[in-house]
Amino acid sequence: MSLRLTTLGGCQLQDEAGQTIAAPYLSLVLLAYLYSSETQVARRSAAQLIWAGNPDAASTNLRSALRRLSQAIGENRVPVIEADGAYLTLNHQALTCDLEFETAEISADNLNLCSDAVAKVFLPLEGRTSAQLSIWVKDVRQRHVALLRQQFLKAADNPEKVARSDLRRAAVLLLEHDPGDEEIRRRISVSEGQDQQRVAAQPREAQQIMAPPPSGDLWTVPRIALLPPDTAVSAQKAGSVANALIEDLTIGLCASRAVSVVAPYTSERIRSSRDKAAILERHKITYVLDTQRTEDALFVQLVFLPTDEIIWATRFKLDPGEIAGQRQTITDAVQTSLVRQLHSTQTMALDVSSQPEAYVSFLRGLQDLSHMSLPSIRRARRHFKASLEIDRNFASSLAGLSRTFSMEWILTARGDQDLLQQAVRLADQAVNHNGQSAGAFKEVGVSHLFMGRIDESLEALEKAETLSPHYADVLFSHADSLVHASKPADALRKVLNSIELNPLPPDPYFWAAAGACYFLGEFAQALEFIGRMRDSKPADRLAAACWAMLGDAAKARTYRLRVLRNNPDFDLERWVAVLPHKEKWQTEMYREGLVKAGF
Structure with missing residues (x-):
């Protein structure tokens, strides 16, 4: 009867029934260290490794950890650690560990064990500092990569004994770790039937981007995460052309020496996270290829993560009877477009590598802007200013500010006209520093709109949309200006297009859609869009007007009181007077709704 220690993808101790034992975390790290060391370890060395930040109390902490581990396991069990004064020894009869693969023979059968170890990551909460514990953890991870490389090369010599998908997965993990490993790239190319003729047949842009980078630094080599729409389990059950496409693209892009493909396990974690700044900072991701599957179509979009811009998107019509045959056609088309886009944005990618902190601060500001409250907006302002302290000419942060x-x-x-004047000044600065920035032109359009310069607003937003036709935020802002330009039907079509491009949109998208519906007389539809906002308080004025126009005075009153509670100084006539509308009927229609609501 023995306990089981898990160190890959987490850290926990389980009994024979699979129940988790509530032992202190650092005592489990100690178990991992003893298991990995294979021999007895001096108590002093173990204490200084794990509690290096507090050397005076290290020995005391070690004794406490041993006592608490023993209590958690239970006094009736055989001790898992034998302590004889100066040394600690692991009792291998009482404990098994998921690191046993480290002593497995080099064979094709053990390839997946090593792939799992590298993908899941040994003690994932550690390894982020220069402390002794972090150094040891990183050494173990490096050892796992070396083991995987040995297993892969062995398996590649006998490809008939291993599944091609297993070889692919191992190769991607190895190239993610070291994009400059030419031996791995050559072996996987051979196994996939690729050769120099195929590379030579690529467009000229593709040949240029396949040139070796100046160094192997993770910021210097742009990294791309390929996100399938399905989890691995659901894809296996139903079969998925999108997941198969991602698999093909992953291997195809491994032929490029100037782009590093993130392994699928990492990509799944990225899909589940909304913290884009943390993704950029932790995983050094530059591009994200996102895929979405509907019944009869596959939608693909490439996002330049540092500025959260969609720089390319396309849609493929799927024929249920011909999906297998379409797979290669779609793969070739996407890969060719990807390579061209990667080449055209090389300058931006290199800029990220030179000052990543500016982009991380920018993304943190962008995330705060997705919450429409004054505290969130002011937090965002601080992040944008922090970004500009690093690079005062950073157009995206000027636009965000x-x-x-x-x-x-x-x-x-x-x-308050002073707020709008500052917005216009900063937006103009952003355009002056980067005349190709869709985000900069977007903010010129937004700021001019609220100054009442509707034609100038539409001109700037049309320019932004020309520069980046798939940038959802640009389409949303263009839609909002079209509402104020007395074109609510055009506005609604455009904002629905922006929601399609960004299926988890921030609240302003729904607010803009609601505004378009109001001026189309679709008050119930407007309320439905408001109901989809995570925080609908900013749209309370519009909700009050909608309920009033529907004849529900009680609900209109409820929202009017919410508006006055959050903004007791609200003045109807002053607000209506500064709202920009191209045609007077819009102003009167909005005033009518607010007056009926009791404002």
Whole structure:
């Protein structure tokens, strides 16, 4: 009867029944260290490794950890650690560990064990500092990569004994760790039937981007995460052309020496996270290829993560009877477009590598902007300013800073012209520093809109959409200006397109859709869009007007009181006077709804 220690993808101790034992975390790290060491370890060495930050108390902490581990396991069990004064020894009869693969023979059968170890990561909470514990953890991870490489090379010599998908997975993990490993790239190319003729047949842009990078630094080599729409389990059950496409693209892009493909296990974790700044900072991701499957179509979009811009997107019509045959056609088309886009954005990628902290701060600001409240907007402003302290000419952060002033103008509803003037000034600066930035032109359009310059707003937003036709935020902002330009039907079509491009959109998308519906007389539909907002308080004025126009005075009153509770200084006539509308009927229609609501 023995306990089981898990160190890959987490750290926990389980009994024979699979129940987790509530032992202190650092006592489990100690068990992992003893298991990995294979021989007895000096108590002093173990204590200084795990409690290096507090050397005076290290020995005391070790004794406490041993006592608490023993209590958690139970006094009736055989001790898992034998302590004889100066040394600690692991009792291998009382404990098994998921690191046993380290002593497995080099064979094709053990390839997946090593792949799992590298993918899941040994003690994932550790290894992020220069402390002794982190150094040891990183050494173990490096050992796992070396073992995987040995297993892969052995398996590649006997490809008939191993599944091709297993070889692919191992190769991607190895190339993610070391994009410059030419031996691995050559072996997987041979196993996939690739050769120099195929590379030579690529477009000229593809040949250029396949040139070796100046160094192997993770920031220097752009990294791309390929996100399938299905989990591995659901894909296996139903079969998935999108997942098969991602698998083909992963191997195809491994032929490029200037781009590093993130392993599928990492990509799944990225899909589940909304913290784009943390993804950029921790995984050094530059591009994300996202795929979405509907009944009869596959939608693919490439996102430049540092600025969260969709730089390319396309849709493939799927024929249920011909999906297998379409797979290679779609793969070739996507790969060719990908390589061209990677080549065209090389300058931006290199800029990220030179000052990643500026982009991380920018993304943190962008995330705060997705919450429409004054505290969130002011937090975003601090992040954008922090980014500009690193690079004062960073157009994306100048544009983001401009947006904070426009949004504050909307939320306070006081008609403060100073806020709009600052927004216009910063947006103009962003365009001056980067005349190809769709985000910069977007903020020029937004700031001019609220200044009442509707034609100038539409001109700037059309320019932004020309520069980046798949950038969802640009389409949403263009839609919002079309609402104010007295074109609510055009606005609704465009904002629905932006929601399709960004299936988990921030609240302003739904707010803009609701505004378009209001001016189309679709008040119930407007309320439905408001109901999809995570925080609908900013749209309370519009909700009150909708309920009033529907004849529900009680609900209109409820929302009017919410508006006045959050903004007691709200003045109807002052607000209506500064709201920009191209045609007077819009202003009167909005005023009618608010008056009926009791404002």
